Amino acid sequence: MAPLIAVYDLVKTYGEGPACVHALRRVTLTIERGEFVALTGASGSGESTLLYVLGCLAKPSAGRYLFGGRDITTFSAEELAHLRNHDIGFVFQGFHLLTRTSALENVELPMLYGPTMSAGERRARATEALVSVGLGDRLTHEPNQMSGGQQQRVAIARALVNRPSLLLADEPTGNLDSRTSLEIIEIIQRLNTGAGLTVVLVTHEPDIAQYARRIISFRDGRVIADRPVPHPQSAETDLRRLPLEDLEHSA
Ligand SMILES: Nc1ncnc2c1ncn2[C@@H]1O[C@H](COP(=O)(O)OP(=O)(O)OP(=O)(O)O)[C@@H](O)[C@H]1O
Numbered sequence: 477m478a479p480l481i482a483v484y485d486l487v488k489t490y491g492e493g494p495a496c497v498h499a500l501r502r503v504t505l506t507i508e509r510g511e512f513v514a515l516t517g518a519s520g521s522g523e524s525t526l527l528y529v530l531g532c533l534a535k536p537s538a539g540r541y542l543f544g545g546r547d548i549t550t551f552s553a554e555e556l557a558h559l560r561n562h563d564i565g566f567v568f569q570g571f572h573l574l575t576r577t578s579a580l581e582n583v584e585l586p587m588l589y590g591p592t593m594s595a596g597e598r599r600a601r602a603t604e605a606l607v608s609v610g611l612g613d614r615l616t617h618e619p620n621q622m623s624g625g626q627q628q629r630v631a632i633a634r635a636l637v638n639r640p641s642l643l644l645a646d647e648p649t650g651n652l653d654s655r656t657s658l659e660i661i662e663i664i665q666r667l668n669t670g671a672g673l674t675v676v677l678v679t680h681e682p683d684i685a686q687y688a689r690r691i692i693s694f695r696d697g698r699v700i701a702d703r704p705v706p707h708p709q710s711a712e713t714d715l716r717r718l719p720l721e722d723l724e725h726s727a
């Protein structure tokens with residue numbers, strides 16, 4: 477089977493002339509189904525740009541991008557929108573939830589753009605997604621009534637509700653304390669090992685990268701290292717080992 481992601485000589489530049497920024501300089505890599513990859517690098521190295529190109533939120537300036545063997549550079553805007561909505565889930569550092577909108581309604585949103593689904597079915601699937609991230613008791617809460625970790629869990633539920641094959645996460649724990657970060661990584665690890673979801677996660681935190689099964693490092697828009705993590709950390713185990721005082725402190 478073709479790899480889920482294959483990019484060849486991917487180039488992304490912003491602007492023109494002297495102001496031109498080379499965000500990606502001929503990046504070539506493949507990611508198989510079921511992998512959990514961390515992208516790391518100093519600020520400005522191009523990881524977010526790569527994530528946005530992989531998520532079809534940004535168009536590459538040059539190079540090829542095959543998703544499941546299909547060359548998406550030839551896709552129409554409609555085909556791209558379909559791919560983005562059905563095959564790819566996105567999670568951001570800043571959650572990007574709609575304010576004054578309940579958790580349920582936030583999670584239902586991606587289903588409004590899909591095939592026609594009854595309101596009842598949308599509600600049932602959103603509820604199921606929120607329960608799966610441990611938010612069964614927060615269905616009608618709005619983002620400002622939830623902690624950062626809870627908001628990020630709503631964002632994960634929203635990213636997964638259309639059952640994508642790829643989860644892209646841009647510094648999903650960047651705004652969270654260490655326990656909450658671990659809780660988010662535990663969910664992502666469970667989705668990866670349990671449900672076989674392919675995960676590509678950008679992080680600046682070396683500790684967080686150790687939960688992935690492969691780390692790709694960037695510098696100045698280029699891949700400078702690509703290595704497996706022989707024994708990835710288990711977030712579930714590490715959470716259990718956190719001292720209890722820490723839990724009381726964060727509660
Ligand atoms: N829309 C844009 N217009 C112009 N330049 C941009 C744009 N987006 C990103 N860049 C530039 O492209 C380079 C790569 O940006 P990118 O956001 O991919 O880096 P990053 O490694 O994710 O950074 P950070 O770690 O700070 O999030 C940077 O030099 C950035 O300033």
Ligand SMILES: [Mg+2]
Nearest residue numbers: 523524525678
């Ligand atoms: Mg970034």
